[in-house]
């Protein structure tokens with residue numbers, strides 16, 4: 001499994017090169033890429049391609065897939081949370097949410113995470129491995145098949161840090177937005193990062209039209225140092241400078257995530273510091289009442305405090321809203337994704 005590669009992660013040009021490189025007629029490449037675009041999970045499904053051809057490819061390639069290990073459906077709002085099994089028996093989670101404008105999926109990019117944010121469940125056992133582009137895609141295909149729906153929006157906000165798996169995430173973005181594939185446009189995709197500044201700068205150069213979400217969670221280094229180890233590497237001002245540059249280059253608004261944690265980052269003073277930090281930027285602040293994943297740490301403030309905080313930001317000229325909670329009865333919210341298997 002380690003030496004052979006995921007066929008599902010290849011684009012059309014790479015499939016062409018592979019096919020002609022092993023002496024197979026070129027028209028087979030089109031057939032094979034066509035099957036991959038349909039989301040097949042095995043060579044057996046490629047019914048119009050001769051077995052000998054497939055066997056030849058399978059010497060160096062496998063086809064990744066995810067299967068539904070468990071499925072939880074919210075009785076409140078129909079949100080579906082999946083525990084998916086990968087082909088090496090690792091587990092990841094994805095969440096499908098229904099909005100007025102269609103279905104949105106929250107996908108994972110790694111098995112576990114090594115970023116160590118203190119309030120987040122995905123990082124508790126560290127990172128096991130990166131997902132391939134094909135495995136990120138498979139989460140969408142499998143959910144679509146299982147629910148008999150079409151997904152129209154994607155958020156890269158499940159387990160893992162997308163920018164810590166940069167190449168595979170970028171490959172996924174290319175494949176999922178491709179016309180012959182799922183054809184989900186960049187404007188329907190959000191990528192969330194805890195603030196891997198060197199990769200934000202790299203991404204900026206590509207001028208993609210996706211929405212970049214920054215998990216900020218604190219208005220200063222003192223608080224951010226306490227809850228997010230990444231802040232030791234890149235300080236708040238370096239992150240904000242990178243964001244300003246990103247907005248300038250791409251012309252896209254940035255979305256800041258701010259998980260509100262009682263007595264940690266929810267004071268009036270924090271709100272005022274946040275106004276100062278973000279003033280003049282084309283951005284939006286998403287306030288997420290923290291979901292408690294540790295028994296006695298990182299509680300959410302009461303609802304009144306959350307809305308007071310929102311009000312301070314808005315009156316200071318910062319566009320802020322409180323994020324609606326979906327799937328509350330199935331632990332589907334941010335930071336609670338962790339295979340209990």
Ligand code: SAH
Pocket residue numbers: 115117119120121156157158159160161162192193194195213214215257259288289290291292293334335336
């Ligand atoms: N690694 C990426 C994406 C995955 S986390 C990132 O950090 O952005 C998706 C979002 O959920 C992030 O904003 C993250 O900070 C937030 N989150 C994690 N744990 C949370 C919790 N317990 N309560 C609320 N939000 C949480």
